[in-house]
Amino acid sequence: MTARMDNRFAALxxxxxxxxxxxxxxxxxxxETSLNIMKALPGAGADVIELGMPxxxxxxxxxxxxxxxxxxxxxxxxxxxxxxxxxxxxxxxxETPIVMMGYYNPIYVYGVDKFLDDAISxxxxxxxxxxLPPEMDDELxxxxxxxxxxxxxxxxxxxxxxxxxxxxxxxSGFVYYVSMNGITGSALPDPSLVSGAVKRIKGHTKxxxxxxxxxxxxxxxxxxxxxxxxxxxxxxxxAQIAGSLTKDGAAGPDTVAAVSTLVRxxxxxxxxxxxxxxx
Amino acid sequence: xxxxxxxxxxxxxPDEDGRFGIFGGRFVAETLMPxxxxxxxxxxxxxxDPAFQKELADLGAxxxxxxxxxxxxxxLTEHLGGAKIYFKREELNHTGSHKINNCIGQILLAKRxxxxxxxxxxxxxxxxxxxxxxxxxxxxxxxxxxxxxDVERQAPNVFRxxxxxxxxxxxxxxxxxxxxxMNEALRDWVTNVDDTYYLIxxxxxxxxxxxxxxxxxxxxxxxxxxxxxxxEGRLPDVVIAAVGxxxxxxxxxxxxxxxxxxxxxxxxxGGRGLQGEEHCASITAGTPGVLHGNRTYLLQNEDGQxxxxxxxxxxxxxxxxxxxxxxxHSIGRVEYVPIMDQEALDAFQLLTRLEGxxxxxxxxxxxxxxxxxxxxxxxxxxxxMNLSGRGDKDIFTVGKILGMEL
Ligand SMILES: Cc1ncc(COP(=O)(O)O)c(C=O)c1O
Numbered sequence: 001m002t003a004r005m006d007n008r009f010a011a012l013x014x015x016x017x018x019x020x021x022x023x024x025x026x027x028x029x030x031x032e033t034s035l036n037i038m039k040a041l042p043g044a045g046a047d048v049i050e051l052g053m054p055x056x057x058x059x060x061x062x063x064x065x066x067x068x069x070x071x072x073x074x075x076x077x078x079x080x081x082x083x084x085x086x087x088x089x090x091x092x093x094x095e096t097p098i099v100m101m102g103y104y105n106p107i108y109v110y111g112v113d114k115f116l117d118d119a120i121s122x123x124x125x126x127x128x129x130x131x132l133p134p135e136m137d138d139e140l141x142x143x144x145x146x147x148x149x150x151x152x153x154x155x156x157x158x159x160x161x162x163x164x165x166x167x168x169x170x171x172s173g174f175v176y177y178v179s180m181n182g183i184t185g186s187a188l189p190d191p192s193l194v195s196g197a198v199k200r201i202k203g204h205t206k207x208x209x210x211x212x213x214x215x216x217x218x219x220x221x222x223x224x225x226x227x228x229x230x231x232x233x234x235x236x237x238x239a240q241i242a243g244s245l246t247k248d249g250a251a252g253p254d255t256v257a258a259v260s261t262l263v264r265x266x267x268x269x270x271x272x273x274x275x276x277x278x279x
Numbered sequence: 280x281x282x283x284x285x286x287x288x289x290x291x292x293p294d295e296d297g298r299f300g301i302f303g304g305r306f307v308a309e310t311l312m313p314x315x316x317x318x319x320x321x322x323x324x325x326x327x328d329p330a331f332q333k334e335l336a337d338l339g340a341x342x343x344x345x346x347x348x349x350x351x352x353x354x355l356t357e358h359l360g361g362a363k364i365y366f367k368r369e370e371l372n373h374t375g376s377h378k379i380n381n382c383i384g385q386i387l388l389a390k391r392x393x394x395x396x397x398x399x400x401x402x403x404x405x406x407x408x409x410x411x412x413x414x415x416x417x418x419x420x421x422x423x424x425x426x427x428x429d430v431e432r433q434a435p436n437v438f439r440x441x442x443x444x445x446x447x448x449x450x451x452x453x454x455x456x457x458x459x460x461m462n463e464a465l466r467d468w469v470t471n472v473d474d475t476y477y478l479i480x481x482x483x484x485x486x487x488x489x490x491x492x493x494x495x496x497x498x499x500x501x502x503x504x505x506x507x508x509x510x511e512g513r514l515p516d517v518v519i520a521a522v523g524x525x526x527x528x529x530x531x532x533x534x535x536x537x538x539x540x541x542x543x544x545x546x547x548x549g550g551r552g553l554q555g556e557e558h559c560a561s562i563t564a565g566t567p568g569v570l571h572g573n574r575t576y577l578l579q580n581e582d583g584q585x586x587x588x589x590x591x592x593x594x595x596x597x598x599x600x601x602x603x604x605x606x607x608h609s610i611g612r613v614e615y616v617p618i619m620d621q622e623a624l625d626a627f628q629l630l631t632r633l634e635g636x637x638x639x640x641x642x643x644x645x646x647x648x649x650x651x652x653x654x655x656x657x658x659x660x661x662x663x664m665n666l667s668g669r670g671d672k673d674i675f676t677v678g679k680i681l682g683m684e685l
Binding site for chain 2: 054055056057058059060061062066073078079080103104105106107108109110130131132133134135136153154155156157158159160163167178181182183186
């Protein structure tokens with residue numbers, strides 16, 4: 001729906017490989033470092049950027065992302081500053097799609113209309129809001145679509161065929177398939193189960209179907225990317241940041257480089273994915 | 280508030296999407312949504328199933344000990360010199376609080392749904408104990424999430440839960456109190472949706488929980504209404520209850536909501552005062568937001584980050600409140616007021632000495648409001664208060680504050 005998102009997925013299709021979608025938490029461990037991380041992502045091989053919005057009560061996240069959110073909040077991150085990150089990033093990159101991911105309350109408190117206007121002007125292409133299922137579409141999904149921002153829905157193993165049409169109805173950009181019943185940072189399930197689920201969803205939609213939760217290594221990316229249009233990596237990146245910090249939680253000398261190294265590895269995974277598929 | 284058009288009945292909510300006005304709803308992850316719809320379906324069926332209602336009533340009578348007595352607090356009334364004070368004695372229930380009313384109802388639903396594992400969150404440990412109790416009674420394994428801070432200050436209840444066979448998991452995230460325990464329970468639930476039933480302990484969370492918990496707790500108000508009519512031949516002038524998440528309060532309030540002549544007062548934890556952040560007065564000092572599956576009043580900052588509340592009582596230490604209370608506040612039907620830690624502590628001691636009843640610190644907040652109001656009311660007027668739990672669990676906390684050797 002936004003040109004950046006459609007162009008990116010069209011280009012990847014032409015290239016014949018899945019997207020590498022990288023998540024990091026806005027403001028972790030501080031604004032400047034996280035801006036530098038964000039700027040480094042495309043060069044390291046990220047095709048789409050998921051920009052985490054920290055929330056005090058991340059009910060669907062495991063310890064790695066919980067702690068990233070706490071670091072960001074402690075560093076003074078707010079929703080305005082997360083939008084500011086995107087704005088600054090856009091000064092040097094008008095191609096890479098940015099999807100903001102998080103929970104509804106900070107957006108609700110910011111004000112939905114004001115948030116959407118500010119998100120558009122900051123160059124945001126899509127939103128993933130964990131605690132807004134289709135039953136709550138009037139809150140943010142419909143207003144977002146009306147203003148031209150993608151609303152990317154999560155489909156899960158509990159989303160059966162009966163429910164899938166409702167979940168897909170107002171989805172745009174891509175569909176995010178959550179590989180397991182669980183929280184972020186859990187272990188990767190059997191890739192064959194995941195590819196079965198991806199096929200099932202593809203039977204209901206023409207949108208790209210990307211898979212997240214549990215993807216941590218280039219091998220994972222390769223295995224999952226064989227069937228999916230994209231793989232999302234979050235906890236592994238966030239853990240990489242955590243591992244690079246100084247004792248008191250400040251950015252270390254290698255924080256940005258550590259993320260780049262990991263992402264470069266993951267990028268080789270997605271580039272090898274379709275070779276497996278072709279076997 | 281005067282301009283808000285009043286509905287025909289205050290008892291008809293929520294609507295089919297689980298909304299009380301703008302409050303309530305179903306703000307949950309997709310993984311949980313199908314299950315929540317199943318639960319709603321099962322609840323709709325159970326509500327009108329005579330067999331379910333009979334089992335509930337039987338267990339109420341023989342396991343919980345219902346009806347709980349309505350007690351005229353003669354010496355307290357005399358001492359305060361004003362309105363007649365009646366207590367609805369939920370502290371005499373099996374396990375020592377109103378929490379068991381809800382647990383019995385929900386465990387029967389869990390059984391009907393074919394679930395095989397129970398999880399719960401707890402603050403004071405009263406809901407954890409009640410959950411562990413019904414899990415033992417019905418043969419379910421049970422995991423209780425409890426903030427690490429609360430594990431410490433409610434040690435006797437932790438021990439009870441363990442004796443009952445439950446696994447108590449301390450939660451260290453955040454401040455280690457009730458909201459953090461609820462986050463962790465939700466994380467367990469999304470991971471184990473297939474076999475697990477989440478037994479929420481208060482009238483909050485995604486639809487249908489606020490409605491369901493209210494209905495299970497309404498037995499309090501239904502009984503109290505009959506009992507006061509029998510004792511006094513009329514309805515009370517004021518009904519008062521403490522509000523944490525709001526289950527004991529909505530339980531006693533709901534049957535009186537359409538009795539316009541009855542004033543209804545919910546008491547929030549004022550902690551160390553409303554100026555700073557050391558309180559839990561979500562309605563008095565909070566703003567609307569979305570947390571734990573529903574829109575309601577929350578303690579939060581201007582960025583929508585949830586604040587950690589404070590209360591002397593672990594059971595009121597929750598930065599939100601059930602959505603129906605938010606609605607009742609917004610339309611002006613119920614008045615919500617704060618009571619400070621010290622006032623609750625004084626009330627706790629007064630009741631203990633005057634009536635020989637050791638109340639829990641949660642209803643001690645309601646009691647402190649009674650103590651403020653009764654002297655200003657006429658001797659012919661009546662206050663009904665929900666004495667939601669007994670204070671055995673709190674004696675160590677209180678002893679420590681009073682500097683007593685235990
Ligand atoms: C005795 C007692 N009263 C009140 C409460 C507060 O909960 P609610 O507002 O749901 O009644 C608790 C919570 O633990 C409690 O133990």
